[in-house]
Amino acid sequence: MIIDGMGDRPLKELGYKTPLEAAKTPNMDKMAKMGINGIMDPIKPGIRAGSDTSHISILGYDPYQVYTGRGPFEAAGVGVDVMPGDIAFRCNFSTADANGTITDRRAGRIRNGTEEIAKTINSMDIDENVEIIFKESTGHRAVLVLRGNGLSDNVSDADPKHEGKPPKEVLPLDNTEEAKKTADVLNRFIEESYNMLKDHPVNLKRIEKGKNPANIIIPRGAGAVPHVQPFGEKYGLKAACIAETGLIKGIGKIAGMDLVDIDGATGGVDTNIENIKKGIMETASKDYEFMLINIDGADEAGHDGEMDDKVKFIEKVDDVVGEMMQIDDLYFILTADHSTPISVMDHTGDPVPIVIKGPEVRVDDVEEFNERAATKGGLCRIRGRNLMDILMDLMNKSTKFGA
Amino acid sequence: MIIDGMGDRPLKELGYKTPLEAAKTPNMDKMAKMGINGIMDPIKPGIRAGSDTSHISILGYDPYQVYTGRGPFEAAGVGVDVMPGDIAFRCNFSTADANGTITDRRAGRIRNGTEEIAKTINSMDIDENVEIIFKESTGHRAVLVLRGNGLSDNVSDADPKHEGKPPKEVLPLDNTEEAKKTADVLNRFIEESYNMLKDHPVNLKRIEKGKNPANIIIPRGAGAVPHVQPFGEKYGLKAACIAETGLIKGIGKIAGMDLVDIDGATGGVDTNIENIKKGIMETASKDYEFMLINIDGADEAGHDGEMDDKVKFIEKVDDVVGEMMQIDDLYFILTADHSTPISVMDHTGDPVPIVIKGPEVRVDDVEEFNERAATKGGLCRIRGRNLMDILMDLMNKSTKFGA
Numbered sequence: 001m002i003i004d005g006m007g008d009r010p011l012k013e014l015g016y017k018t019p020l021e022a023a024k025t026p027n028m029d030k031m032a033k034m035g036i037n038g039i040m041d042p043i044k045p046g047i048r049a050g051s052d053t054s055h056i057s058i059l060g061y062d063p064y065q066v067y068t069g070r071g072p073f074e075a076a077g078v079g080v081d082v083m084p085g086d087i088a089f090r091c092n093f094s095t096a097d098a099n100g101t102i103t104d105r106r107a108g109r110i111r112n113g114t115e116e117i118a119k120t121i122n123s124m125d126i127d128e129n130v131e132i133i134f135k136e137s138t139g140h141r142a143v144l145v146l147r148g149n150g151l152s153d154n155v156s157d158a159d160p161k162h163e164g165k166p167p168k169e170v171l172p173l174d175n176t177e178e179a180k181k182t183a184d185v186l187n188r189f190i191e192e193s194y195n196m197l198k199d200h201p202v203n204l205k206r207i208e209k210g211k212n213p214a215n216i217i218i219p220r221g222a223g224a225v226p227h228v229q230p231f232g233e234k235y236g237l238k239a240a241c242i243a244e245t246g247l248i249k250g251i252g253k254i255a256g257m258d259l260v261d262i263d264g265a266t267g268g269v270d271t272n273i274e275n276i277k278k279g280i281m282e283t284a285s286k287d288y289e290f291m292l293i294n295i296d297g298a299d300e301a302g303h304d305g306e307m308d309d310k311v312k313f314i315e316k317v318d319d320v321v322g323e324m325m326q327i328d329d330l331y332f333i334l335t336a337d338h339s340t341p342i343s344v345m346d347h348t349g350d351p352v353p354i355v356i357k358g359p360e361v362r363v364d365d366v367e368e369f370n371e372r373a374a375t376k377g378g379l380c381r382i383r384g385r386n387l388m389d390i391l392m393d394l395m396n397k398s399t400k401f402g403a
Numbered sequence: 404m405i406i407d408g409m410g411d412r413p414l415k416e417l418g419y420k421t422p423l424e425a426a427k428t429p430n431m432d433k434m435a436k437m438g439i440n441g442i443m444d445p446i447k448p449g450i451r452a453g454s455d456t457s458h459i460s461i462l463g464y465d466p467y468q469v470y471t472g473r474g475p476f477e478a479a480g481v482g483v484d485v486m487p488g489d490i491a492f493r494c495n496f497s498t499a500d501a502n503g504t505i506t507d508r509r510a511g512r513i514r515n516g517t518e519e520i521a522k523t524i525n526s527m528d529i530d531e532n533v534e535i536i537f538k539e540s541t542g543h544r545a546v547l548v549l550r551g552n553g554l555s556d557n558v559s560d561a562d563p564k565h566e567g568k569p570p571k572e573v574l575p576l577d578n579t580e581e582a583k584k585t586a587d588v589l590n591r592f593i594e595e596s597y598n599m600l601k602d603h604p605v606n607l608k609r610i611e612k613g614k615n616p617a618n619i620i621i622p623r624g625a626g627a628v629p630h631v632q633p634f635g636e637k638y639g640l641k642a643a644c645i646a647e648t649g650l651i652k653g654i655g656k657i658a659g660m661d662l663v664d665i666d667g668a669t670g671g672v673d674t675n676i677e678n679i680k681k682g683i684m685e686t687a688s689k690d691y692e693f694m695l696i697n698i699d700g701a702d703e704a705g706h707d708g709e710m711d712d713k714v715k716f717i718e719k720v721d722d723v724v725g726e727m728m729q730i731d732d733l734y735f736i737l738t739a740d741h742s743t744p745i746s747v748m749d750h751t752g753d754p755v756p757i758v759i760k761g762p763e764v765r766v767d768d769v770e771e772f773n774e775r776a777a778t779k780g781g782l783c784r785i786r787g788r789n790l791m792d793i794l795m796d797l798m799n800k801s802t803k804f805g806a
Contacts, residue, residue: 360412360746362753362774363419378775380784382448389449393752400750401446402453402466403473403650 003317004051005299007339007352007371013307021370023314027322028369031334035357037366038379042338046349054337055251059231060388068153069223075143077250078135086225087151091142093214096194100166106140108212113202117214120196126188137246144219152178157220158190167218186219193217230256235392239290240283244271248294267296269313277320284327302340310342331358331394358394406720407454408702410742410755410774416710424773426717430725431772434737438760440769441782445741449752457740458654462634463791471556472626478546480653481538489628490554494545496617499597503569509543511615516605520617523599529591540649547622555581560623561593570621589622596620633659638795642693643686647674651697670699672716680723687730705743713745734761734797761797
């Protein structure tokens with residue numbers, strides 16, 4: 001169970017406590033008392049992990065080998081059946097004027113009609129050897145996947161970053177034919193998207209209502225879908241992924257886990273925590289041997305610098321932890337994927353607390369679950385990459401190396 | 404000093420103490436008070452180390468590079484002068500009937516006469532370019548070494564694992580000529596062993612007495628003898644190895660250490676601990692600069708699930724520790740090569756406690772030597788591969804990396 005961005009730094013406003021130290025978390029503290037505690041560097045000490053690279057590492061893969069960018073995981077997370085070798089992009093629905101200048105990068109933060117627009121884009125035909133797979137995500141976000149031989153992810157972004165400029169020309173970032181071809185396909189994709197969308201019925205209606213039309217698609221963040229040994233094959237565990245965001249769902253998907261959908265999961269502090277709890281307990285009652293659970297609100301509060309929200313959200317999560325402690329015959333690991341300190345409003349490299357509760361762990365004398373109490377625990381300081389090895393050993397599913 | 408398999412998990416029967424926590428170990432505790440403590444992952448957190456891979460790692464070698472299987476170390480340990488490139492196998496003296504079916508994999512747990520049988524096998528001539536070196540070990544165990552150009556360790560085992568079956572045909576595990584040739588030599592070796600042994604005087608006597616004859620040799624666990632930089636050359640330390648089992652002796656031997664024989668060392672809880680103590684003190688009085696000491700009984704008790712035996716044996720070892728603490732001018736490192744929990748009856752990946760006593764170590768406030776007290780020590784959590792570097796530094800024999 002990974003509480004996204006839960007780690008933090010001492011805050012003057014909290015009497016130099018962290019939000020986790022300040023929050024009332026009787027269940028997490030009970031778990032600390034019953035388990036073995038420590039701190040964990042998701043990747044390496046001081047390295048600022050993304051949620052994606054951290055989860056990859058915690059699941060036992062090497063993010064320096066597997067991670068090619070956010071695109072492939074976002075694409076998988078919104079339901080595209082990506083295949084190794086596909087080139088995936090994150091996209092914005094944007095607004096362009098007749099001169100090709102981007103006047104709104106988020107197309108008036110469009111919320112409806114993107115599915116129909118995506119359907120149109122999916123019919124685009126640029127190169128007979130390149131399949132175009134396009135899917136809307138939440139709001140103005142979408143993903144593009146290029147499938148075919150002779151493509152590369154080593155191309156530049158089209159996103160101009162600021163309004164008032166045209167999309168940037170996509171450039172090959174090396175001299176290979178693959179990069180040149182991919183850049184060419186993308187430039188034509190962007191141009192063609194405007195042609196196909198400028199008079200699209202969804203956009204005509206938006207214009208009528210005085211809203212900015214979603215009349216151009218701007219891709220960025222190219223990434224080749226990596227070859228990832230399925231989690232179930234790597235560890236022999238039937239696994240489910242319960243996550244709120246497309247990014248983490250995508251990691252579960254690419255690792256071959258079953259995705260569990262949660263109604264009302266927003267990835268924010270306003271998420272439906274009751275439904276998440278129900279989803280976890282239902283999944284636990286099925287024949288899964290492993291659950292990856294990610295709850296995202298603490299990270300959002302951290303990014304927004306909302307101290308009180310972060311404290312309150314952690315207290316909500318504590319309730320879920322209490323419920324999960326009722327599950328029998330479970331190794332329950334509680335941790336975070338990185339720190340998102342209120343003061344920094346972004347991820348930092350501070351280690352995160354971790355506790356493992358379950359049969360035969362070497363229970364230590366830590367009595368609270370937080371960043372500082374955990375440093376006195378029996379795990380001392382481990383890395384994300386160690387965690388699955390430790391779990392597999394506890395579950396007695398390891399093989400011996402040697403005699 | 405490596406107490407094989409000493410690490411464990413909390414046991415309900417011991418009031419949730421580990422055997423090491425439950426054992427009365429005044430000398431080890433004194434050492435903890437005088438030294439710097441910590442926990443150690445012999446290889447990596449959670450990885451289940453063998454005794455061989457762990458010792459290799461603790462001596463500063465990379466087991467992922469050096470370890471090819473148990474065969475080479477067993478062969479070296481029973482006294483075969485193995486050379487890099489040799490292909491070594493563990494063997495059983497077994498019993499076959501006239502149809503070639505294995506009726507007893509351990510030849511009635513033969514104890515006597517194996518030296519004479521080995522002499523006969525050593526005269527076998529299968530291929531003019533392959534030298535056959537065969538040596539008996541304890542009981543029904545033996546080792547086979549094939550020496551010559553064009554051989555491979557990538558061949559399957561002949562051991563049928565169960566009685567009532569013929570030996571498995573040895574198969575090449577890749578398409579190389581080397582693997583094919585080695586498989587062919589082994590298949591002929593097995594057949595020829597039966598021809599040479601079925602009427603061997605030792606066996607005729609056994610049959611007369613109603614015992615199963617040792618009339619066939621079954622090899623398994625092929626491993627190529629690795630190129631290992633001699634320990635003395637790597638560290639500039641004249642080293643002795645005091646070990647009970649062929650496996651650990653073999654590691655000492657392959658690392659170029661002098662082996663010290665101990666009368667009555669069985670590798671079990673019934674070993675002659677007084678003789679081990681004498682052997683250590685005698686060796687320490689010679690001009691050695693490094694001693695690798697392995698005492699095996701706690702591991703045996705762990706594998707057998709014998710809690711009381713493990714506790715008692717650790718208490719016996721504590722006496723040896725007390726004696727060794729009298730040695731002047733010594734860096735004394737006490738640890739284990741892995742955990743062998745009573746509840747698991749096999750090796751696990753739980754870290755092991757470690758204490759280093761000697762001049763100028765940063766003495767911490769740990770007051771007991773055990774798995775949990777050690778987690779509060781000044782070494783925090785280290786890996787087996789770090790240990791020789793730490794020792795060389797303390798001994799002031801390290802060179803500076805940089806200026």
